[in-house]
Amino acid sequence: MNPLRLRSLLVIAVSVVGLVGLSGWPRSFAAEDLPWLISPVPANPAAPAAPAAPVPAVPPAPAVPDWLQAHVGLGDRQIAPVVLQRARALYQKKVSEGTINNPCYFAVDATRPAGLGRRFYVICEASQTFRAVPTGHGNGRKLPRIPDFSNGIRCAKNFSNAEDSKLTTGGPYVTAEIRTSFKGYYVSGGKRVPMMRSFLQFEGEGDTANARPRAIGGHPAVIVAVSCRMKIPGSPHADDEGYVPIGKLIDYSAGRSNGCTSWSPADAKEILALVENKPTTLYIYPESSDIVAVAREVKAGRSPSKAGLYWNASCLKEIRVPNFWPRETLEPVLAKYKKDNPPPEPRPLPICR
Numbered sequence: 054m055n056p057l058r059l060r061s062l063l064v065i066a067v068s069v070v071g072l073v074g075l076s077g078w079p080r081s082f083a084a085e086d087l088p089w090l091i092s093p094v095p096a097n098p099a100a101p102a103a104p105a106a107p108v109p110a111v112p113p114a115p116a117v118p119d120w121l122q123a124h125v126g127l128g129d130r131q132i133a134p135v136v137l138q139r140a141r142a143l144y145q146k147k148v149s150e151g152t153i154n155n156p157c158y159f160a161v162d163a164t165r166p167a168g169l170g171r172r173f174y175v176i177c178e179a180s181q182t183f184r185a186v187p188t189g190h191g192n193g194r195k196l197p198r199i200p201d202f203s204n205g206i207r208c209a210k211n212f213s214n215a216e217d218s219k220l221t222t223g224g225p226y227v228t229a230e231i232r233t234s235f236k237g238y239y240v241s242g243g244k245r246v247p248m249m250r251s252f253l254q255f256e257g258e259g260d261t262a263n264a265r266p267r268a269i270g271g272h273p274a275v276i277v278a279v280s281c282r283m284k285i286p287g288s289p290h291a292d293d294e295g296y297v298p299i300g301k302l303i304d305y306s307a308g309r310s311n312g313c314t315s316w317s318p319a320d321a322k323e324i325l326a327l328v329e330n331k332p333t334t335l336y337i338y339p340e341s342s343d344i345v346a347v348a349r350e351v352k353a354g355r356s357p358s359k360a361g362l363y364w365n366a367s368c369l370k371e372i373r374v375p376n377f378w379p380r381e382t383l384e385p386v387l388a389k390y391k392k393d394n395p396p397p398e399p400r401p402l403p404i405c406r
Contacts, residue, residue: 115145117137117141118178118181120181120183121137121176121178121181121183124183125137127365127366129170129171130171130185131185132160132162132174132176132183132185133162133338133363133365134363135338135363136160136161136162136174136336136338136363137160137174137176139160139336139338140158140159140160140174140176140334140336141158143158143225143334143336144158144333144334144336147227147334152227152332153227153331153332153333153334154331155327155328155331155332155333156177156178156179156180157175157176157177157182157333158176158333158334158335158336159173159174159175159176159228159324159333159334159335159336160173160176160335160337160338161173161174161188161314161335161336161337161338162174162338162365163209163212163221163223163337163338163339164209164338164339164363164364164365164368164369164375165365165368166207166208166365166367166368167187167188167189167190167206167207167208167209167307168187168206168207168307168308169187169307170187171185171186171187172185172187172188173185173186173187173188173314173316173320175324175327186316186317186320186324187306187307187316187317187320188314188315188316189274189305189306189308189309189310189313189314189315190204190209190221190309190310191204191211191212191213191218191219191221191309191310191311191312191313192204192219192220192309192310192311193211193213193218193219193220194217194218194219199386199390202218202220202378202383204220204309205371206307206308206309207368207371208365208367208368208371208372209221209368209372209375210372210373210374210375210376211375211376211377211378212339212341212344212375212376212377213377213378213379213380213383214260214261214263214267214341214379214380215378215379215380215383215384215387216263216266216267216380216384216387217384217387217388217391218312218378218380218383218384218387219311219312220312220378221312221337222257222260222261222264222269222312222337223260223261223337223338223339223340223341223343223344224258224259224260224261224336224337224340224341225257225258225259225261225335225336226255226256226257226261226264226334226335226336226337227256227257227332227333227334227335228253228254228255228256228271228328228332228333228334228335229253229254229255229256229265229270229332230253230254231251231252231253231254231325231328231329232251232252232254233249233250233251233252234250234252235247235248235249235290236248236249236250236276236277237277237279237297237298237299237300238277238283238285238290238297238298238299238300239277239299239300239301239302240299241302245283245285245299247288247290248275248276248277248302250272250273250275251272251273251321251325252270252271252272253270253271253272253324253325253328254268254270255269255270255271255314255335257269260340260341263380267312268313269312269313270313270314271313271314271315271316271321271324271325271335272313272314272315272316272321273315273316273317273318273321273322274304274305274306274308274310274315274316274317274318274321275302275303275304275305275306275318276302276303276305277298277300277301277302277303278300278301278302278303279298279299279300279402280299280300280301280402280403280405281298281299281300281402281403281404281405281406282296282297282298282299282401282402282403282404282405283297283299283404283405284296284297285297296402298402299405304317304318306318314335314337338363339363339364339375341377341379343362343363343364344375344376344377345377346360346362347362347364347369347375348374348375348376350362351369351373351374352374357369
């Protein structure tokens, strides 16, 4: 069956049980119960359009070279076949369109264990190099009176493209600009050091199309936990009164993010250097249709792998059933929660002692 038709049928099937009112969230609520956005059928269909001009056939993707095939598999530091297949197809498509010309491309398998698990892949076919490094996933949120869509550190159960969900969204991306900003001062070796963190913006399409408004991208997994402010008038980062924020440097390389792709500072330095002023593709697995398909098989008591589906076995055993929360339903709920629970008024930081 045509893959696009299969995806359409899958989405329509999910929507049949999805028209649940937002005012009353039942205890059995799950991602598969959420309505999907489906284009309405026009009341008066338009007349058939004139036949389009023939489109040149897309050349078949080159076969996976032997050196790269050696890295394909389900073991540690290997990339699952479906993840590589889709990552290569996205990269080759964008190269053929003239969107990118970077010799390297990226992929993420968010079904694998996180922490120190190596599931972010840097693939440079021209130089025949393959590297797998750790990366975090979105931590999600656990809010009162709303179904829990948080994730543990090791395995991701929940995924979403809703704003404020703090969850990872699988699908295609292209890297964009790098922005560097000041995050605060921390003390190292008895000296106050400014922490400047770079952020690589992602641009998406389809489920990932709202990557920019969600501020989804990649960055080092470090932050300053600000606790007080100190007067340093000569600092370029001082406010109008000459104060700068001071705190403790936190490295959460083995932890979770707010939906972004995060790396250790050392890995981030090398990855950012590859894409500075030279965009490339990033493919994150799983997509929403993968999540729904795997969840269906598990709920039916069947093995996803026997149905030709992929999910890391160790994490699937831990999470049991994965969930995808579509933005069309989750986003309004989070917006209402935010409106009903406004954050407290910001207060000035205490003066450092």
